[in-house]
Amino acid sequence: MTSDEELVARSRGGDLDSFNQLVVRWERPIYALAYRVIGREEDARDVAQETFLRAFRALGGFKGQAKFSSWLYRITLNLCRDWIRRERRTPVAQAPEGIDLIELAGETVPSESLEEVVSRKQLGRVVARAMSTLPEEQRTAIILKEYHGLTFQEIADLLDCPLSTVKTRLYQGLAVLRRQLEQAGVDGPSEFKVHGSVVRTKNRAEST
């Protein structure tokens, strides 16, 4: 597979197809980042579109000083910040009114029953609600770490803050989430099934 750097270089030379390959490669992670930060599907789609348009227009100024993905993340987070300021509201995760069993059944994997999918969806909503209560900087750090697999240093570079600040935000955010999930009754010790490293592997896969 052609590397991001190579595609960026070709794009800078005027090859639109190369840039559109980068769009195909990164549109889902960028949309997922925007969705988790601002919590609204339509607005997240708009932010993702605007991210690629801005990236394309500013490609001349991108000298490869950071990874292309980090650069995209930075543009997305700036747009999300603008959105939050403009809307003057705390992100609220969209929760559908009902659970569509047909739709869910299509999402089942062989090892997972329909009941387990419903349970996972409901848990997802609880997590979304808990995340929406975090201060923006803690929520962003946790999203970048948990769902995009960035290192502490990458997050620090992206958010322009010291490494220790990133760790503090992650710890404080996790501690709040732990309390929220325990209060919601979904984080008891008896439910612990998967080791943390499995989560990390899954998240890295999602970000690629």
Added chain:
Amino acid sequence: MCNKEVLVGYIYDELPGPDRMAFEEHLASCAACGEEVQALRRTRVRLASWAPAEPDLRFEIVRSAGRSSPRWRIAPGWGLAAAAVLVVAVASAIANLEVRVGAEGLVVRTGWSAGPAPADPAALPVSATDVVSRQDFAAMQRQVRDLETALAQSAVVPAVGPSNGAPLNEADLYRRVRQMILESESRQDQQFAARLVSGLREIQAAHTLDLVRLEQTLNKTQGAWSDEVFRQREEMKHVYRLVNQQR
């Protein structure tokens, strides 16, 4: 006071080797940190369940033509989705499609026929009938409107490819449309399987409910029958007492 930055580094597996070993030694003697590490790992597992919906994105940067300096815009995926709807609609027309909106919603009838289509659509041979909900119809209407918009825009602003780009763009469009149709078929298969499972479950649930109702009815009948026996026995006793008194 234990170092939380080290703890969070340990949880995310970002401690250098020596620091990691030192923290593991610490964990062996610090129950509070041990408990917190376990709890925060549980929390991380829960966080993995939050996944955004999978929208049809397919963004594409295209160049606005007919200007002295190039202008850029991004084409959303729904433009192609609408194109796919058009292709399906054309294919359906070839298959003698009849579309009728009535009280029952949108009715789609298809009939493959060797000869020319009859003048009266209602006379078409019907080999399959599907009823699409009003919601689906509204969604289709929206997609058609979107398509019209996209076509109107593309007339002014053709997508940019290589300089002799039209055939390539067409090929790309056909490839994408074909992929979308295949995906749509796959989704329909999944939905069918899901509906089948759902239907079987409903039948099973209805069967269980019937059994429960049958049992309740039997219980009631048995209860009524017991009451009747008891009443008759009391009447017999009463008659018996009367007879004895008369003696």
